[in-house]
Amino acid sequence: MATLSFKDFKSDQEVRWCPGCGDHAVLAALQRALPKVSSALNYEKERYVVVSGIGCSSRLPYYMDTYGFHSIHGRATAISTGIKVANPWLTVWQACGDGDALAIGGNHFIHAIRRNIDINIILFNNQIYGLTKGQYSPTSKFGAITKTSPYGTVEHPFNPGSLVLGAKGTFFARSLDVELKLNEEIMTAAALHDGASVMEMLTNCVIFNDGAHRNISDPATRADRTIILRHGEKMIFGKDRDKGLVLDGLGLKVVTIGQDGYTEDDILVHDAHCENAGIHMMLADMKYPDFPVALGVIRDVKDVTYDDGVRDQVKDVMLKSKIHSVDDLLHSGSTWEVE
Amino acid sequence: MQHKVIDAKDVVIRFAGDSGDGMQLTGSLFADMSAIYGNQLSTFPDYPAEIRAPQGTVSGVSGFQVHIGSENVNTPGDHCDLLVAMNPAALMANAKWCKRTAMILVDSNAFDEAGMKKAGFKTDDPFRELGVEDRVLIVAPITELTELSLKDSGMDIKAIRKCKNMFTLGMACFIYDRPLDYIFTYLEKKFAKKHPEVIEPNKKVLKDGFNYAANMQMIANTYHIEPSHPKKGTYRNITGNQATAWGLLAASEKSGLPLFCGSYPITPATGILEELAIHKSLGAKTLQAEDEIAGICTAIGASYAGNLAVTTTSGPGLSLKSEALGLAVMAELPLVVVDVQRAGPSTGIPTKTEQTDLNQALYGRNGECPIPVVAAHSPSNCFDTAFNAAKIALEHMTPVMMLSEGFLGNGSEPWLIPSMKDYPVIQPPFATSLPEDGKFKPFERDPQTLVPKWAIPGQKGFEHRVGGLEKNHDGVLSSDPANHALMVAEREAKVQKIADFIPELQLDGPAEGKLLVVGWGGTYGHILSAVNEVRAEGLEVSRVHFDYIYPVPRNTGGILSGFDKVLVCELNSGQFANYLLGLFPDTKIVKFNKVQGQPFLVSELVDAIKEAL
Numbered sequence: 001m002a003t004l005s006f007k008d009f010k011s012d013q014e015v016r017w018c019p020g021c022g023d024h025a026v027l028a029a030l031q032r033a034l035p036k037v038s039s040a041l042n043y044e045k046e047r048y049v050v051v052s053g054i055g056c057s058s059r060l061p062y063y064m065d066t067y068g069f070h071s072i073h074g075r076a077t078a079i080s081t082g083i084k085v086a087n088p089w090l091t092v093w094q095a096c097g098d099g100d101a102l103a104i105g106g107n108h109f110i111h112a113i114r115r116n117i118d119i120n121i122i123l124f125n126n127q128i129y130g131l132t133k134g135q136y137s138p139t140s141k142f143g144a145i146t147k148t149s150p151y152g153t154v155e156h157p158f159n160p161g162s163l164v165l166g167a168k169g170t171f172f173a174r175s176l177d178v179e180l181k182l183n184e185e186i187m188t189a190a191a192l193h194d195g196a197s198v199m200e201m202l203t204n205c206v207i208f209n210d211g212a213h214r215n216i217s218d219p220a221t222r223a224d225r226t227i228i229l230r231h232g233e234k235m236i237f238g239k240d241r242d243k244g245l246v247l248d249g250l251g252l253k254v255v256t257i258g259q260d261g262y263t264e265d266d267i268l269v270h271d272a273h274c275e276n277a278g279i280h281m282m283l284a285d286m287k288y289p290d291f292p293v294a295l296g297v298i299r300d301v302k303d304v305t306y307d308d309g310v311r312d313q314v315k316d317v318m319l320k321s322k323i324h325s326v327d328d329l330l331h332s333g334s335t336w337e338v339e
Numbered sequence: 340m341q342h343k344v345i346d347a348k349d350v351v352i353r354f355a356g357d358s359g360d361g362m363q364l365t366g367s368l369f370a371d372m373s374a375i376y377g378n379q380l381s382t383f384p385d386y387p388a389e390i391r392a393p394q395g396t397v398s399g400v401s402g403f404q405v406h407i408g409s410e411n412v413n414t415p416g417d418h419c420d421l422l423v424a425m426n427p428a429a430l431m432a433n434a435k436w437c438k439r440t441a442m443i444l445v446d447s448n449a450f451d452e453a454g455m456k457k458a459g460f461k462t463d464d465p466f467r468e469l470g471v472e473d474r475v476l477i478v479a480p481i482t483e484l485t486e487l488s489l490k491d492s493g494m495d496i497k498a499i500r501k502c503k504n505m506f507t508l509g510m511a512c513f514i515y516d517r518p519l520d521y522i523f524t525y526l527e528k529k530f531a532k533k534h535p536e537v538i539e540p541n542k543k544v545l546k547d548g549f550n551y552a553a554n555m556q557m558i559a560n561t562y563h564i565e566p567s568h569p570k571k572g573t574y575r576n577i578t579g580n581q582a583t584a585w586g587l588l589a590a591s592e593k594s595g596l597p598l599f600c601g602s603y604p605i606t607p608a609t610g611i612l613e614e615l616a617i618h619k620s621l622g623a624k625t626l627q628a629e630d631e632i633a634g635i636c637t638a639i640g641a642s643y644a645g646n647l648a649v650t651t652t653s654g655p656g657l658s659l660k661s662e663a664l665g666l667a668v669m670a671e672l673p674l675v676v677v678d679v680q681r682a683g684p685s686t687g688i689p690t691k692t693e694q695t696d697l698n699q700a701l702y703g704r705n706g707e708c709p710i711p712v713v714a715a716h717s718p719s720n721c722f723d724t725a726f727n728a729a730k731i732a733l734e735h736m737t738p739v740m741m742l743s744e745g746f747l748g749n750g751s752e753p754w755l756i757p758s759m760k761d762y763p764v765i766q767p768p769f770a771t772s773l774p775e776d777g778k779f780k781p782f783e784r785d786p787q788t789l790v791p792k793w794a795i796p797g798q799k800g801f802e803h804r805v806g807g808l809e810k811n812h813d814g815v816l817s818s819d820p821a822n823h824a825l826m827v828a829e830r831e832a833k834v835q836k837i838a839d840f841i842p843e844l845q846l847d848g849p850a851e852g853k854l855l856v857v858g859w860g861g862t863y864g865h866i867l868s869a870v871n872e873v874r875a876e877g878l879e880v881s882r883v884h885f886d887y888i889y890p891v892p893r894n895t896g897g898i899l900s901g902f903d904k905v906l907v908c909e910l911n912s913g914q915f916a917n918y919l920l921g922l923f924p925d926t927k928i929v930k931f932n933k934v935q936g937q938p939f940l941v942s943e944l945v946d947a948i949k950e951a952l
Contacts, residue, residue: 067796070806082640321620
């Protein structure tokens, strides 16, 4: 099999996102991750299908030189589900925004996670409706001032991580659009995960919500305000790698190594494969300024998948049943002869 | 008293009782037994929306009507020759369906003061109060006799009382000269594994009911219905929903594509999803979706991935699917959408039948959004209709709407089992070669049929994008005005071309005359019976029935132009009549409509035809 490269996944279509939009970087990370996934799993390019709903980020399939389906608002997850169940051999990637996946498509989103269908969902979270030009979304901060909330919103946002874990998600990762290397790493891990993988990408909308994530994405302070979690590694962060997370009663606490008697040995080791989602939930819920915001693969556990279940049940019934053709079916059960 | 045996051409029996009384089973058994006996038959279950409405009330009454005869049984019958009423509420709800000559069989034990009050009777003579005191009344203590019959069975009293429907069935078998063997075999098969202990008691009650009817001296006449001489072959009973599911499986086999059904449960369509869920051995995958929208969207995804994709629903569900239907039209993907119509609008009357979704099927989407529409005309015809809908979808790369009706979906009839070798192979237009520039063009069309090619993900070199945005032939996004106009026209013309591939309309009667009676869908049997009745009186009328609604068969205009008047009969306010008028404005159309959640009565159609003549 020929080795695939970045270029193989680039389509000839002109990319039409605004200059400076965070989506460019996520697209680039995907185009860099898929060649790696392909060699790791021995996948040909025609095996990829990229699905999307409606919104700025949902334009992504046009920029990928793969099979692609740009569907309707909120329904990408249902379309992806159908593709994967119909043909489990295909590998399905999905691009959707915070409005698309969590407002109009919220129902499909939680059910795909509950069923654990083997699809890879990139959730572009810019906390705003961009394509309709600046209305608040289900992830906009409480009080956000937007075109439809000129006096501030009076509703609580979703935290996608808690939603995914609440729906018994088996894979959740989070990152910033600008973390190109980390994003490649996350996407590769998602591809290797058998089940529904949700990757929340905190993206910047330069036009309608510029700087929504600046408090954690600013290069000057990013290392102190975020923590990159890797399975098996200590939960250490900070520019000087001197801060860490410890368990304090039933919650997490930020400590400085070498202060208050804490040593590196006290710092928690990240276990993404831990069945119990309790600590994953706490990590996903961490908010700046009390905590660093968790990036990287927060949860990655094994469980049966829906698509395997459907396929295996069909095989199983085929073996056991006496009905192997429509003629068999038509004559099954109670019939009578007219001579 | 010696009873007299009368030869009857056909009879209608209506079993009615509390929704827990087992009337659906009693009716089905009577029907199945009659089919095996060699009679023609048609059935109609009439049950409440509530699973178990308050016991003894009119809203909880469940009915099952069966029409058996030697010939020309096209409908479940208008009025009944025998009404079985297991309680006062059943009598209250159904007395109006009795012929003047009808027999009414009631369980006198249920007609106590409390029962009468619950049913809403104001006097102590229910028959007089309902104006049916002059019918042949058979008042039997059925509960008491059932208890007596089974007192030594060792069953508890609750279980014993559940057998009273078998006692009643035994009585009906006596009245209509039915052999009991069939029911014996049924009971043996059904309970052999799980409850062998109930086989003998049920047989005993059945026999006791039969003997009681023979000995009670209250039944002056019994009836013999000569078996008809149907075509040779193997027969079975089939409901419309079952036939729909099987027709789709047949299309899957004939196309070589696995069947995928994404659906959400909704009355009265759920039976199709349930039936498909059984037949995994034929490769069918069913996905019970989180909502109606996910039902169709998973199906669209499955279609894109190369399956024969189906979604099944009823009116309110179809409303929810509208946007996604537009997506399937735009992406030009094959898809079968089955709408088992029920009384609307909104939730309406879920268990009652109507033909009120035609406009929704034809027009219920944004933009210029043509979708072929076909309609089934009888329970067993749902098989061919579903097969044809799938064939059109797969060969013409389009979603297709199949209209069924609650009346068809739940109704059943005997069916001469076809052989799959008599059905055509389905050949989707798979993309097999790339053009010279090496780029697959998803909306380049066959010059004859205007159908684009189908490239399925996984095919090397055919990578392309589809979606809801307007594109050009190459599959590239385009908001160019001229391109949009061209694509709109081509999608419409592609659907119109389907008329070249469907059968012509079959005219029943002379090609010219005063009156053409027109129907579509599940009114077929009623209209046929009415036309035959009118003809028997020496009047001349012709008749056509539309199975293909959009596009209409090529010869439609020619046939319509041969008549002074065209009487369009349908269970809505005139949706098909208006549609025909739009296509053929010179036709003199007269409408006959009924929107009561009930099928036509043959008698009211006869009146309408005579009035139109």
